[in-house]
Structures are given as C-alpha cells and as structure tokens.
Amino acid sequence: xxxxxxxxxxxxxxxxxxxxxxxxxxxxxxxxxxxxxxxxxxxxxxxxxxxxxxxxxxxxxxxxxxxxxxxxxxxxxxxxxxxxxxxxxxxxxxxxxxxxxxxxxxxxxxxxxxxxxxxxxxxxxxxxxxxxxxxxxxxxxxxxxxxxxxxxxxxxxxxxxxxxxxxxxxxxxxxxxxxxxxxxxxxxxxxxxxxxxxxxxxxxxxxxxxxxxxxxxxxxxxxxxxxxxxxxxxxxxxxxxxxxxxxxxxxxxxxxxxxxxxxxxxxxxxxxxxxxxxxxxxxxxxxxxxxxxxxxxxxxxxxxxxxxxxxxxxxxxxxxxxxxxxxxxxxxxxxxxxxxxxxxx
Amino acid sequence: xxxxxxxxxxxxxxxxxxxxxxxxxxxxxxxxxxxxxxxxxxxxxxxxxxxxxxxxxxxxxxxxxxxxxxxxxxxxxxxxxxxxxxxxxxxxxxxxxxxxxxxxxxxxxxxxxxxxxxxxxxxxxxxxxxxxxxxxxxxxxxxxxxxxxxxxxxxxxxxxxxxxxxxxxxxxxxxxxxxxxxxxxxxxxxxxxxxxxxxxxxxxxxxxxxxxxxxxxxxxxxxxxxxxxxxxxxxxxxxxxxxxxxxxxxxxxxxxxxxxxxxxxxxxxxxxxxxxxxxxxxxxxxxxxxxxxxxxxxxxxxxxxxxxxxxxxxxxxxxxxxxxxxxxxxxxxxxxxxxxxxxxxxxxxxxxxxxxxxxxxxxxxxxxxxxxxxxxxxxxxxxxxxxxxxxxxxxxxxxxxxxxxxxxxxxxxxxxxxxxxxxxxxxxxxxxxxxxxxxxxxxxxxxxxxxxxxxxxxxxxxxxxxxxxxxxxxxxxxxxxxxxxxxxxxxxxxxxxxxxxxxxxxxxxxxxxxxxxxxxxxxxxxxxxxxxxxxxxxxxxxxxxxxxxxxxxxx
Ligand code: SF4
Ligand code: SF4
Numbered sequence: 085x086x087x088x089x090x091x092x093x094x095x096x097x098x099x100x101x102x103x104x105x106x107x108x109x110x111x112x113x114x115x116x117x118x119x120x121x122x123x124x125x126x127x128x129x130x131x132x133x134x135x136x137x138x139x140x141x142x143x144x145x146x147x148x149x150x151x152x153x154x155x156x157x158x159x160x161x162x163x164x165x166x167x168x169x170x171x172x173x174x175x176x177x178x179x180x181x182x183x184x185x186x187x188x189x190x191x192x193x194x195x196x197x198x199x200x201x202x203x204x205x206x207x208x209x210x211x212x213x214x215x216x217x218x219x220x221x222x223x224x225x226x227x228x229x230x231x232x233x234x235x236x237x238x239x240x241x242x243x244x245x246x247x248x249x250x251x252x253x254x255x256x257x258x259x260x261x262x263x264x265x266x267x268x269x270x271x272x273x274x275x276x277x278x279x280x281x282x283x284x285x286x287x288x289x290x291x292x293x294x295x296x297x298x299x300x301x302x303x304x305x306x307x308x309x310x311x312x313x314x315x316x317x318x319x320x321x322x323x324x325x326x327x328x329x330x331x332x333x334x335x336x337x338x339x340x341x342x343x344x345x346x347x348x349x350x351x352x353x354x355x356x357x358x359x360x361x362x363x364x365x366x367x368x369x370x371x372x373x374x375x376x377x378x379x380x381x382x383x384x385x386x387x388x389x390x391x392x393x394x395x396x397x398x399x400x401x402x403x404x405x406x407x408x409x410x411x412x413x414x415x416x417x418x419x420x421x422x423x424x425x426x427x428x429x
Numbered sequence: 430x431x432x433x434x435x436x437x438x439x440x441x442x443x444x445x446x447x448x449x450x451x452x453x454x455x456x457x458x459x460x461x462x463x464x465x466x467x468x469x470x471x472x473x474x475x476x477x478x479x480x481x482x483x484x485x486x487x488x489x490x491x492x493x494x495x496x497x498x499x500x501x502x503x504x505x506x507x508x509x510x511x512x513x514x515x516x517x518x519x520x521x522x523x524x525x526x527x528x529x530x531x532x533x534x535x536x537x538x539x540x541x542x543x544x545x546x547x548x549x550x551x552x553x554x555x556x557x558x559x560x561x562x563x564x565x566x567x568x569x570x571x572x573x574x575x576x577x578x579x580x581x582x583x584x585x586x587x588x589x590x591x592x593x594x595x596x597x598x599x600x601x602x603x604x605x606x607x608x609x610x611x612x613x614x615x616x617x618x619x620x621x622x623x624x625x626x627x628x629x630x631x632x633x634x635x636x637x638x639x640x641x642x643x644x645x646x647x648x649x650x651x652x653x654x655x656x657x658x659x660x661x662x663x664x665x666x667x668x669x670x671x672x673x674x675x676x677x678x679x680x681x682x683x684x685x686x687x688x689x690x691x692x693x694x695x696x697x698x699x700x701x702x703x704x705x706x707x708x709x710x711x712x713x714x715x716x717x718x719x720x721x722x723x724x725x726x727x728x729x730x731x732x733x734x735x736x737x738x739x740x741x742x743x744x745x746x747x748x749x750x751x752x753x754x755x756x757x758x759x760x761x762x763x764x765x766x767x768x769x770x771x772x773x774x775x776x777x778x779x780x781x782x783x784x785x786x787x788x789x790x791x792x793x794x795x796x797x798x799x800x801x802x803x804x805x806x807x808x809x810x811x812x813x814x815x816x817x818x819x820x821x822x823x824x825x826x827x828x829x830x831x832x833x834x835x836x837x838x839x840x841x842x843x844x845x846x847x848x849x850x851x852x853x854x855x856x857x858x859x860x861x862x863x864x865x866x867x868x869x870x871x872x873x874x875x876x877x878x879x880x881x882x883x884x885x886x887x888x889x890x891x892x893x894x895x896x897x898x899x900x901x902x903x904x905x906x907x908x909x910x911x912x913x914x915x916x917x918x919x920x921x922x923x924x925x926x927x928x929x930x931x932x933x934x935x936x937x938x939x940x941x942x943x944x945x946x947x948x949x950x951x952x953x954x955x956x957x958x959x960x961x962x963x964x965x966x967x968x969x970x971x972x973x974x975x976x977x978x979x980x981x982x983x984x
Contacts, residue, residue: 086778087765091525091864093850094770094791094798095446095605098812101805101857159805201806201858317811366810371824415825422842423440423819424679424692 101200105160107315109167111306112361116171118302122229122295125242126175130182131167133246137186138166145195161200165189168208168361172354172401173215174226176242178249181222185211205408206368209401216396224397226264228287229295265293266353266397269344278341293352300356307360319373321359323380324387325350331388349388358383358400368408375411375418382407382414435638435667438687440680442816443672444851446605446771448644449797453608453730453737458616460741461754466515467535467745468782469495469506470522474572475579476502481533487514490544492721495533498570504580504785505570508535509723509743511542523748523767523781525774532782535745548719559585559631562716566631569715570785571722575599575610575676575705576768578786581712584702585631596629596637597685597696597703600652601669601676603642604769607789609726610706612739614641614648617710618655620717624709625664627716632702636663638685639706644671673771674849678703680818692845707788727783729755733762733792742783748790749779761794770798771850805858813852813862819845823852827862830869835876838869846870895934 099107119127142162146153169185189211197203216223237245263271265287272282282288289297310316328349335343349355354362363369363383370379383403390399472478479496489495489508496506512535520532551557551565567582587593598621602610614621629637641649652666653659659666669675669684679690681703688699696703704712707726714720723744730737735756742751748767752758766773767781768789813823821842829837843866852862 087763087776090764090775090801091861091867092766092768092770092772092774092848093854093863094764094766094773094775094793096799096801096854096856096859097444097446098855098857098859100802100859101808104808104810104857155803155805161808199806201808317815366808369809371809371811371814372822415822419822419841420441420814420820422692422821422845423683424689424694424845425842426691 101159101161104315105164107310107313108164108361109160111309111315112164112167112171114305115299115303115357116167118299119171119175122299123175123227124237125239126177126227126237126246127171129239129243129246130173130175130177131170133179133182134166134170134186135163137183138162138190141187141190142195145191146199149195149199151199156199159200162190162194165194165207165211168357169211171357172208172212173223176225176227176245177222179246181215181219185215187211188214201367203367204412206362206365206404209362209404209408212401213405216401224263224267226267229293263287264353264397265296265348266391269348270391270397273342279344280341296353297351300351303356303360307356310360310364316360316364317373317376319376320363320369320380320383323377324359324363324384325355327381327384328355328388329384331385335388335392343392349391353391353398354400355387358387358404362400362404363407368404368411370411370414370418372415372418372420374420375414378414378418379407379411382410435665435685436687437667437669438684440683440818441820442814442818442851443674443680444816444854445671446673446854448671449606449730450608450611450644453606453728453739454611456736456738458612458726458739458741459754461743461746461751463510463537463539463541464743464746464750465537466747467509467512467537467743468520468747469509469533469535469745470520470782470784471496471506471531471533473506473578473744473784473786474504475577476500476504478531479503479506481517481531483514483517483533485514485516488512488538489514489535490546491541492543492546492548492723494546494570494721495535498567498580502580502583504572504582505568505721506533507546507570507721507723508533509745510535510537511540511544512537521778521781523774523776523784523787527777546721548715548721550719551716554627554716555630557630557716559633562627562631565716566712569711569721571708571711571715572785573705574707574711574725574785574788576772576786576788578784581704581708584704585628587632587697587702591697592700593632593634593697593702594636594700595686596625596632596634597678597682597701598625598628598637598639598706598709599676599678599681599703600639600641600645600648600706601681602645603671603673603676604771604773604789605673606730606791607728607769608730609728609739609788611645611648612728613710613726614645614706615651618648618651620713621706621710622652622655622664623717624711624713625704627712628702628704628709629663634702637665639664639666640669640675640681640685641666642671642675643668674818674847674851677818677847677849679847692842722785725783725785725787727751727787728789729792730789731762731766731791732794732797733758733765735759744783744785746783747779748776748781748783751783751790752779752792758792759794761796762792763795764791764793764798766791766793766798771854772848801859801861804860807856807858807860810857812855812857816851816855818849818851819847821846823862823866826869827860827865830865833872835869835873839873843869843873892934895937899934 139162143153146156166186169189189207193205193207193210194203268287269282287293307321311318329346332346332349336345363380370376386403386406387399390402471481477500480499481496483489483495491508491511493508494505495508498505515534515536517533519529522530563582563585566585571581572578573581600610600614625637649668656664674680675684682696682701683689690696691698711722724741726739727742728739729751765776765779767776767787807824809824817823825841826838826843846866848863850863856862
C-alpha cells in the first residue's frame with residue numbers, strides 16, 4: 085500500500101485567518117450599533133460603501149498581481165479594514181471620501197506592499213490619515229449626538245446627503261454638523277477657556293463626550309470578547325489605556341483646568357476602539373509580549389501628546405502609525421529569553 | 430513516609446492536541462508472531478554506523494551480535510531471531526526522506542534458538558560494579574526507546590566533574606496517539622522500576638523522579654503500587670499536567686525540577702540524566718535476564734487499522750506485517766506515520782522494518798490527519814510564539830528561513846528549535862513552519878560542510894605554495910652555503926637547517942588550523958558529543974546519497 089508523505093505535524097487545530105477576522109467583525113458589532121444609535125444611519129451607509137469598495141479593490145489588485153482571489157478574499161481582512169475605516173470617519177462623509185480612504189487603505193497601504201501580512205502600516209489608519217490630511221474639513225465635521233441634533237435624517241435622507249453632498253431643505257453644513265468633544269476641548273482651550281467651562285457644554289456626558297462614552301463601552305465589550313476568544317492578548321490594550329490614563333492623570337492633577345481628565349481621554353474619540361481593535365492589528369503591531377507592552381504604551385503616550393499639544397484633536401491614527409514604524413525595532417530588542425539561555429532559573 | 434505534593438514548574442507554550450490514547454489501550458500488550466523476514470538496518474541509532482559481522486548464507490542465533498558498534502557513540506545490532514542471513518544489502522529504512530541503507534536480512538528458522546548468545550544474567554545487580562552494568566547496556570545495544578535512539582550507555586557514563594544527583598524517568602508520553610509506554614508502565618511497572626534502580630546505581634544518583642502525564646492514571650497507580658508508595662527510597666512518582674511536548678527531555682526536566690537545561694547543553698549540565706521508561710525496561714532485561722535489545726513495544730493505532738493495540742515486536746519486523754497483526758488496514762486508511770502525529774514522519778509504504786526507535790505506527794484516516802489548507806501569509810498573530818516551548822519567535826524564524834537569511838535564523842536561535850510542531854499546529858495561516866526550520870537547518874549544515882571543504886582545499890593549496898617556496902629557498906640557501914663553503918672551511922652546524930624548517934612548517938600548520946576554526950557558523954561550535962553525533966548522523970545520511978559523486982574528489 086502506498087501513502088502520501090508529508091511533513092509533521094500531521095494534525096492541526098486552528099481556526100484559520102478567516103475565522104479570526106470573523107471574530108473581530110463580531111466584536112465590532114456592538115460598538116458599531118451604538119454608533120448608529122447615537123449618530124444616525126450615516127455610519128451604516130459608510131460601512132456598506134467601504135466594504136463594497138474594499139472587496140472590489142482587493143479583488144482587482146489580486147487579479148492585477150496574479151494572485152488567487154478567492155482565498156485572499158475569504159480571509160475577511162479587507163472587510164475588517166473597511167469596517168474600521170467606516171466607523172472612524174464622520175457619519176455624513178460623502179461617498180467619495182469613503183471610497184478614497186478605502187483605496188489608500190487597501191490598494192496603497194496593503195496590496196502595494198504585498199498584501200495581507202506584508203504591510204508595515206495599519207491599512208485602515210493609513211486611509212484615515214490620508215483623508216484627515218487631505219480633507220480636514222470633511223473629516224472633522226461630525227454630527228452632534230442625535231439627542232442634541234436639531235435635525236434628524238432618516239435612512240433615505242442620509243443616503244441622499246452622502247451621495248449628493250447636499251443637506252436637505254437648503255440647510256447648510258453648519259446647521260447640521262458639529263464638532264466632536266475632543267475637538268471642542270482643543271478649540272476652546274485654545275480660546276482661553278478652562279476645562280470646567282468647556283464641560284458645561286451639552287456635548288459632554290458624565291466622563292467622556294455624550295454618546296461617545298457609551299460607544300466606547302460597547303467597544304470595550306467587543307474587546308473583552310476578543311480577549312476571551314484569545315484573538316488578541318491583553319498587553320497592547322492594557323498598556324495603551326493605562327499609559328494614556330496615567331499620563332492624562334498626572335497632567336490633570338497638576339492643572340485640572342488646562343487638561344482634560346483621564347476618563348475623558350479614555351472614553352472620548354477613538355481611544356477604546358484604538359486600544360482593542362486598531363493597535364492590536366497583529367500584522368503591524370509588535371509581536372513579543374514585552375514588545376507589546378512597550379508598543380501599547382507608546383501609542384497611549386503619543387495619543388496624549390498629540391491630542392494635547394499637536395495639531396489634531398484625536399491622535400489615535402497618528403500614534404498607531406508612528407508605533408507601527410517602531411514595531412520591528414521593538415520586536416528585535418524584546419525577544420523572549422529562549423529556553424535554556426541563562427537568565428532566571 | 431507520606432508524600433507531600435510535588436512542586437511543578439511550567440515551560441512556555443505547549444498545545445493540547447486531541448487525545449486518542451484510549452483507542453490502543455483497551456487490550457493488553459500482545460506478542461507479535463514471528464515475521465517471514467526480519468530486516469535489521471545497520472544503523473538504528475544516532476551516532477556511528479555499525480559494521481556487519483555476518484554475510485549472506487550465515488546462520489545466526491537469536492541474540493547474536495550481527496553488526497558491531499565501531500565507536501563510543503554507537504550501538505550494536507543483534508539478530509532478533511534465529512535463522513539464515515539472506516542478504517546484506519541496501520533496503521528502504523524508516524526515514525523521512527524514504528532513503529535506503531544497508532540492512533541485514535534474516536529469514537527466521539522458526540526455532541527462536543539462542544545458542545550461546547544470551548548474555549549471562551547479572552545477579553544482585555544493585556551491588557554490581559557500575560562499569561560492568563554499563564558495559565552490559567552497551568553490549569545489549571540499547572538506545573533510547575522514546576524515539577531519539579541515542580545510545581544509552583553513553584548517558585550512563587557521567588563525568589566525575591559533573592555529578593548526577595537525580596535521574597528523571599520519562600513516562601510522560603505526550604504524543605496524542607502513542608500508548609506503548611503507558612501499557613508498559615501498566616503491565617511491567619516492577620521491571621521498569623528495577624531498570625530505574627540500575628540506572629540510579631550506575632550514575633550514582635540518590636534520587637529519581639518519574640514523570641507521568643495525568644492522562645495515564647492507571648500507569649500512575651500501577652507505579653505507585655509497584656513502588657509501595659509515590660515517594661519511596663528517593664524515587665518519586667509524579668503526575669504532570671497533560672500538555673504536549675512535556676515528554677521532551679528538557680521540558681520534562683523543567684516541569685519536574687524547575688531546572689533548565691542550557692541551550693546546546695545536556696541534562697547532565699544541571700545534574701540530571703533522563704531516560705525513557707522503555708529504555709529502563711530494556712536495561713532491566715539486559716542486566717537481569719541477559720537479553721539484548723531485540724524487541725520493543727510498538728503502538729499500532731489510528732482509524733486506519735482494524736484492531737488498534739500495542740504489540741511486543743521483534744526488531745526488523747516489516748511494518749506491513751505488524752499492521753496485518755492488528756487486523757490490517759481499514760478502507761479509510763489514508764496516511765501512515767511512524768511515531769506520533771506531532772513529530773512522527775509519514776511513510777510512503779509499509780515495507781520498512783520496525784527499528785529500535787519505532788514507538789508507534791499510526792495508520793490515520795483522512796479525518797484524523799486532514800490535508801492542511803493552502804498556506805496564507807503570516808499575519809504575525811504571535812500564536813506560534815505563544816505555543817513554542819523553546820520560547821522562540823517562530824514567525825521570525827519562518828520569515829528569515831524563507832528569505833534564506835541563514836545568519837538571521839541563527840540569530841533567532843534556530844538551533845534551539847526542537848521541531849515539536851506546536852507552532853505549525855496553531856498557525857491560523859496554516860504555514861508548515863517546522864518544514865521551513867528543517868530546511869534551514871539542513872541548508873546551514875550543508876553550507877558548513879562546503880565551507881569546511883573549501884577551507885581544506887585552501888589550506889592544502891597554501892601548504893603546497895609554502896612547500897614550493899621553501900624548497901626554492903632551501904635550494905638557494907644550499908647554493909649560497911656551497912659558495913660559502915668553497916670560500917671558507919665547511920661547518921657542520923648548518924646541516925640542521927632543513928629540520929628546523931620542517932618544525933617551523935608543522936607549527937604553521939597548527940596555527941593555520943587554529944585560524945580556520947573561527948569560520949564555523951554560529952551555534953554550531955561548542956556542541957555536545959550527543960549533538961555532534963546527531964549532526965554526524967544527519968551528515969552521514971546526506972553523504973550517503975552522494976557517496977559516488979564524492980568518491981572521486983578525494984585526494
Ligand atoms: S502563527 Fe502563523 S500567522 Fe501567526 S505569527 Fe505565527 S507564523 Fe504567523
Ligand atoms: S517546532 Fe521549533 S519553533 Fe516550532 S514550536 Fe517547536 S520548538 Fe518552537
């Protein structure tokens with residue numbers, strides 16, 4: 085009898101990349117739903133546009149690169165990228181903005197570097213940053229939470245705004261959009277107001293921005309799910325949130341009127357999403373346990389620094405990209421002690 | 430004495446493959462009938478190849494030495510039954526590459542006749558001279574039966590400057606299908622214990638720890654019963670958590686004692702020696718009953734066999750015969766693996782014989798050993814790193830092995846990889862990581878071999894140049910002396926000169942040799958004899974394939 089010979093091990097037990105990415109998508113659902121709940125249909129439409137564009141671009145690039153299309157598409161990594169981008173941009177972003185962001189994410193940041201696994205930078209964040217730099221106005225005009233909004237748009241109206249770029253009833257952009265709480269803090273501080281004055285604004289909730297704090301909670305829940313499923317490890321999110329919180333805490337204690345509270349930092353903007361879903365992107369993050377602590381802490385620190393003294397209100401994307409650059413070096417210097425190589429007994 | 434709980438340690442990583450032990454433990458060990466032919470490879474161990482002592486047509490007795498061990502790290506081969514030597518020729522042997530090697534083929538006469546070949550039993554072995562016992566182990570051709578097949582006598586020869594305080598007896602058996610050690614421990618615990626006592630006596634160790642994975646409660650109970658407790662006379666039976674690869678020598682030592690065998694080092698560096706339970710049993714048999722290593726227990730299992738169970742098998746029995754004894758293949762048989770599913774190698778057919786290191790034959794169905802889906806790119810998820818018991822960064826090793834950056838793979842400690850397969854097992858991208866490491870290791874040894882060869886050629890060339898120059902110089906000097914002699918009276922003392930030059934040349938030769946020692950690849954220097962032997966074996970296997978090509982290159 086003849087048998088096939090293959091190299092050991094002869095058994096495997098693995099969920100596969102596709103299954104892992106699917107778990108990430110599941111974990112994103114609560115936070116995304118909250119986003120829709122607080123800011124309307126726009127996010128959902130963006131999501132649709134982004135996913136369609138991502139799959140399209142990914143397939144196109146694979147064809148051009150003469151790679152098998154099917155296995156690469158079924159790993160869901162393009163969908164995850166698209167999703168992250170879609171929930172990071174303002175809900176009423178025009179459709180072309182989303183498509184452009186996805187283009188940079190998938191085509192430039194991912195496929196041109198060789199596809200999944202070969203990209204040194206987090207694709208979603210590359211897309212986001214390109215948009216932020218190129219279209220600062222569109223990227224920083226968020227909607228107010230629904231409870232504060234003067235105008236409510238149903239699904240159809242939202243779609244119309246997104247696809248035609250004009251708000252209904254002759255309303256100007258200024259009438260429907262607003263700043264994010266982080267934005268607000270930044271501008272108002274710049275105008276010489278104190279944090280306590282700024283916080284009197286109805287944009288703010290109990291510890292973060294109104295609505296934002298709850299969205300953050302749902303992301304946190306998704307993150308816990310990923311931890312439980314062992315898709316991610318605790319090091320990066322913990323280090324990132326801790327360093328952000330600690331740093332914010334020190335400055336807050338030093339001058340609570342000039343610096344927002346740690347809770348505000350953690351529960352506003354993209355901090356929670358970034359900690360569990362963006363900074364943990366395995367491809368671009370550090371891989372060693374100690375390295376992940378450094379990497380996460382780096383993102384936390386950079387986030388605080390850029391938010392406080394930099395030119396942009398939220399800084400997760402910049403912080404992540406900067407640390408992406410440092411990841412290989414961090415990995416190199418944080419290799420675990422190999423079994424039998426001295427050290428502790 | 431009441432035994433208090435034994436403290437256990439951890440090693441990083443490890444995996445929990447699905448267990449299939451119960452398949453082959455339902456029935457006791459069965460003695461496999463005499464096969465039609467017995468095929469005994471000359472080399473069944475790590476180390477120097479044996480030299481045949483018989484030729485076609487010879488009659489041999491059971492237990493007779495038919496191939497002798499030429500060196501220290503080697504183990505003789507004995508006839509596993511009486512009969513006539515049919516031929517001594519190249520036959521396929523169990524090896525991942527499917528290669529052939531010289532084998533002695535015996536046609537059994539069915540009499541199982543020992544003649545004078547049984548070694549005289551050593552009575553009162555616990556008071557016997559350790560040297561006598563060690564020589565017996567050597568004479569009996571015993572090698573590690575856990576699969577590595579390292580000559581056991583070498584491990585029983587501690588150096589005085591490195592005393593051994595503890596013997597570790599490896600009963601962990603962590604591969605998910607193999608049960609031969611389990612069954613041995615259940616059925617022959619007393620003899621295994623006696624084997625252990627012999628080992629302790631020979632290496633002068635006061636203590637022993639027997640590590641048994643907690644998925645073998647019967648074996649544990651039987652051992653405790655045979656010992657008269659779980660902690661008696663310095664021998665301790667300890668249950669360790671079921672986790673692959675706890676059965677790895679270094680891993681088991683870590684778990685049981687917290688001591689970490691240094692990289693490139695041996696257990697003896699931390700005052701230990703580790704033997705498999707099967708080896709201890711073989712040692713007992715050799716010492717107390719005078720029986721050389723001519724049989725072993727083999728697990729025949731998997732959904733591809735009709736009646737999975739354990740057999741006591743004569744070495745040299747063809748694998749196919751053994752499968753027949755287990756009722757033959759089922760229609761679902763899909764892959765045949767020698768060893769376990771994690772580290773064993775796939776056989777292309779069942780013609781090869783059972784050898785000393787064969788612990789298991791796994792005839793697996795497609796469901797049991799599914800084809801791996803096509804590999805996706807590494808997403809650097811770190812799952813492999815978390816699973817690696819050697820604490821390596823498998824993803825980096827993979828990256829550099831793929832890029833053929835052999836300097837970097839060594840920087841990332843490739844040679845600490847024990848090829849356990851945990852990384853491949855957990856990789857979500859289904860990358861055959863271990864395959865890349867094996868490839869890289871082979872390539873590095875190959876490069877090393879070529880470098881040595883080139884160095885030798887260069888040295889030869891330099892010496893030739895030097896010699897030519899020296900001759901020229903000497904000629905010139907002679908001429909000058911002659912001229913001088915013509916002018917003056919001749920002086921005797923100068924006649925010594927050529928001798929001086931010879932000494933000088935010898936000195937230079939030594940110097941040159943020393944200088945070339947520096948070009949060896951990283952972590953291949955400072956190897957232990959055991960590792961050196963392993964490497965040599967691998968080298969020899971490769972060399973074998975290209976023997977013909979090489980033979981003309983010699984000068
Ligand atoms: S487990 Fe596989 S995909 Fe994950 S880091 Fe290791 S090699 Fe890469
Ligand atoms: S095969 Fe090597 S690299 Fe992979 S887990 Fe085992 S020791 Fe680590």
